[in-house]
Amino acid sequence: MDISPSVQSFVFHFGEMGSRWGFNRTVGQMYALLVVTERPLSANELAETLNISRGNVSMGMKELQSWRLVQVSHIPGDRKEYYRVTGSIWDMANTIFEERKKREVDPTLSLLRDNLLEEPKDQEEAFALEKMQEIHDLLEMLTQWSGELQRLSPEKLSTLMKLGAGVSKMLSMKDQLFAKNNQPNSDS
Amino acid sequence: MDISPSVQSFVFHFGEMGSRWGFNRTVGQMYALLVVTERPLSANELAETLNISRGNVSMGMKELQSWRLVQVSHIPGDRKEYYRVTGSIWDMANTIFEERKKREVDPTLSLLRDNLLEEPKDQEEAFALEKMQEIHDLLEMLTQWSGELQRLSPEKLSTLMKLGAGVSKMLSMKDQLFAKNNQPNSDS
DNA sequence: TAGATGTTTCAGAAATTTCTGAAAGTTTAA
DNA sequence: TTAAACTTTCAGAAATTTCTGAAACATCTA
Structure with missing residues (x-):
């Protein structure tokens, strides 16, 4: 499979960074490639595109599955296994x-x-x-x-983020609010 | 220097974990030992206690200093360099x-x-x-x-933490507050 | 059942990282 | 200026991790 220069730089970069996140270079590359590719890819496509051995792909997919980052999918009438990422980018970060x-x-x-x-x-x-x-x-x-x-849902999180320098502010709001009620505690 | 069994297990464990945090086993051990030791330690003490070479300690201290996690200190009348961690545990995490x-x-x-x-x-x-x-x-x-x-100061952070399951709740409070685009309202 | 088409495994090769220790460098003091 | 006491450097040894590729294994179909 051919990939564009920007995808290539992305894949290489995540290969290097991958080790920081707990997996090795080629596993990072495989994952990066799957993230930016819409359709599922076969093990052979991964191996060819990234210039790594078929065996390595097999091990890498096993590892990414153990991280719950990748799932197998099948195409009707095709015996090969195809791989794709599970969930959204937000799910990825959570996982x-x-x-x-x-x-x-x-x-x-x-x-x-x-x-x-x-x-x-x-x-x-x-x-x-x-x-x-x-x-x-x-x-x-x-x-x-x-x-x-x-x-938190991504939407709520985004709201939270947009508060920007407001975390501290929020804290004092909270104090204000609860000062008037009587329960400083929100256990459930 | 002799170390107690619990310190030993701590040091070994942080050696293993260290690699996840960006430094190698012995650097992790050196840092762990400095964290739990009150007085500054000399390079020789580190080398002897951890059974690693003097040269390795020198490189490790250089790296930990580049991370701003360790500082050199001196003891009057002693030419050796002594090392100690910079700041509190909270500072460590931040750094x-x-x-x-x-x-x-x-x-x-x-x-x-x-x-x-x-x-x-x-x-x-x-x-x-x-x-x-x-x-x-x-x-x-x-x-x-x-x-x-x-x-945030550690104190404020701790307040924030104690909100426990309240982040989400706080968000809806915030919506309430700003919905009317006026000053806080004491209803809940 | 054989053969075609796929996947997994794993021994050991290759690559990379870490560590040692001797030599070079630095600083202090006499 | 020399020597003593200490630190740093770095070539290459040792340890560890990663990767390959061939063989074993699995599944389907004729």
Whole structure:
């Protein structure tokens, strides 16, 4: 398959960046190509277009499926498997965040929690545990926060974004509002 | 230097995770050790404690300094250089986000912007450009948003976090507030 | 059942990244 | 100026990751 120069630069760039997001160069390229291509592509098309081996494509698709970023689809009367991305760009970002959280943050939280059960034996250990506690709390905050964002629809999110420098403002609004009611808490 | 088992597990874990955050195993270990150690450590102490070469420590400190995560400090009457982390855990998270943005997101945005200047030649290219536009917009949103968060004090952030499932609720409040385009209204 | 058309697997080759340690460089002090 | 105490550099060794391609496997059809 031929690709235009801008698609090519996009694909190469995401190959390089891909490693930062948890997959290797060729997997990043395969994903990028699928993102910007409307119709599903066969493994052979991917291999030829990107100049990589058929086996590599097979492994890459397996990995992207394990990330829930790619699905298989079939064309009636054709035995080949065709691949396409799952969902929108927003879904893509959500999925990547979620998977990375599962793979990176969750194990870290679990290790920190285990360590925090110990009693410090001396001043040095107490300091270390204090720092671990801080990291733990920070990660929990981020986790909770990102969960919130994920549950928002893209439309709502966009509204939120457009508030621009307003997050801080929103906070004081919230204070104002709840000052007059009596529940500062919005648990459900 | 001797380290307790929990510190050891912390250090090893951050060594493994470190690569996800943009630095390699030993750099991750060095940083983790500095985070949980109150007093500054010399290069030799780092090398001995982590069983790595002196040269590696030198390179690692250089890298962590380029990330603005570590600073050099001196002890009067001692010619050695001692290293310690800069700022709080919150500062650490901010710095890492900021640096990663600079290294990963900014170049991507710039590439996307360049590509988006092109006129699509056919339907396929139009689709590709559309997707690139969506990614561009998403990244801009995230960039703006994270800028907001960074400007918040940890205290305010904590308030925001405690809103818990309230972000969505807050949004509708905001709609209510601005619907009439006048001052806040105390009904809920 | 054989053969055609596809996919997956995985040993080891290739590429890349990381690490070591010796040599070179720097700074201080006598 | 020399020496001592320290740091940095970098060639190439070691470790790790990625990729290939041939063989094994799967499925369908005649």
